């Protein structure tokens with residue numbers, strides 16, 4: 001098996017250091033969007049980043065991926081009461097995908113993340 005096949009998508013994306021850099025850039029993008037910035041006015045985004053990195057490690061099959069997270073319950077709880085609309089969600093997803101493109105993240109990994117964005121949308125968007 002070639003190295004690229006034996007490594008997880010998490011490792012091929014560059015592992016923790018690369019994900020951290022992507023998330024830094026992603027939150028810069030989010031905070032730069034007037035439609036989104038208000039959600040994070042009273043939130044320390046630096047506290048969210050490690051949690052989002054954990055979620056991404058699960059999605060991308062990293063070696064440290066937690067097996068004890070109930071993603072549906074966790075994400076529903078984290079966003080309950082925020083009133084995130086479909087449009088807010090779509091814009092956030094766009095910022096994330098743009099960031100992945102900016103970092104030249106391989107296409108198959110972008111596809112995995114796009115799929116995860118579609119899967120978790122019901123847990124984040126307000127009913």
Ligand code: HEM
Nearest residue numbers: 036039040043048051052055078082084088089092120124
């Ligand atoms: C794309 C899918 C998303 C994922 C995977 C995600 C993931 C997370 C995670 C892991 C946390 C941290 C929870 C904790 O600290 O325990 C969080 C918090 C938060 N998220 Fe999201 N999120 C998503 C989309 C969004 C969107 C679209 C918005 C608003 C536009 C948003 C706004 C927030 C806010 C404001 C917090 C902080 C809540 C608080 O501390 O009171 N998230 N998110």
